[in-house]
Amino acid sequence: MSRMNVFALVIDQFRFLRHVGTGKPAILVRLFLIAVAPIAGAISLRLGWQLNSVSELSAALGLLAGVFISAFALVFSLRLNLARRPTSNLKQRASRLMDESALTLLTAGLVAGTDAIWVTVVSAANDTDTPVSVWPTAITVALSALVAAYFLLAVRRLHVLYVDTFPPFWKVQALAGGAGTAMDLEEAARRVAIRNRT
Structure with a gap:
């Protein structure tokens, strides 16, 4: 069962959420990632949102998960190349940024993939002629908000990695x-x- 423990990835990614300059934990970013899904789900419930169709969303989330995993593989290969070279302060800093970027991309892929699986189940269980009920819609909105948050976080970390290296x-x-x-x-x-x- 330890091989299925995806929470270890989320915990590791949280530990890497630190300020680049000081190395201190990025408390606001961590709180944002914890709160964004419940808040989005609560707003969906409060407003009574209902999705008309989720099939297109499932395909988009599956594609996005694949993009995240592919980007992780690319950053991971760059990290391996950097590890073969002699160490320096700049390379150690770049390595830390690569580690954080890789874990963020991998976590984003996990969240997007989980959301895609959930949306696929909802699509299969729901009649195509009727809107999705309120609670499945709220869960979908919550997971999609988390996917969007990790997407923005991954883009920002890759930006920091690039401008720090060049x-x-x-x-x-x-x-x-x-x-x-x-x-x-x-x-x-x-x-x-x-x-x-x-």
């Missing part, structure tokens, strides 16, 4: 242009990377 050109140009003495762009990029690490 400093944006406007930061490099601003540092090179604002220096008292002439500074080439390579040296400016190195200094921006050092600033990002501190």
Whole structure:
């Protein structure tokens, strides 16, 4: 049964939700991920929402889950390549960001896949000519809100990983242009990377 314990993945992903600069737990992000599904489900119940059809949603969620898993595999392969090289502070930081990005993508794939399975069950159990009842709709809305939250979180973590590894050109140009003495762009990029690490 330990192989089916998907909660271990969620717990590990929560532990990696930390501020990049300080390493302290990202409390607000954790609270948001905990609260978004219950709040969305409660709003759906309160407003009495009912889905007319869920077949298209099931296909979209299944596709999204596959995209998340594929992106995880790509980040994981990059992480393996980085692990083969000599360590440095920059590479250790990039490794930590890759680990968090990979776990976020994998968790997003898990949530999207679970939502797709749930929607498929609802679609099979519901008559196509009648709307989905209130409670299954609320659960679907709650899971879909969580999928959207993890999607946004995964995009943000990949963005942080990219700009941390490759400093944006406007930061490099601003540092090179604002220096008292002439500074080439390579040296400016190195200094921006050092600033990002501190």
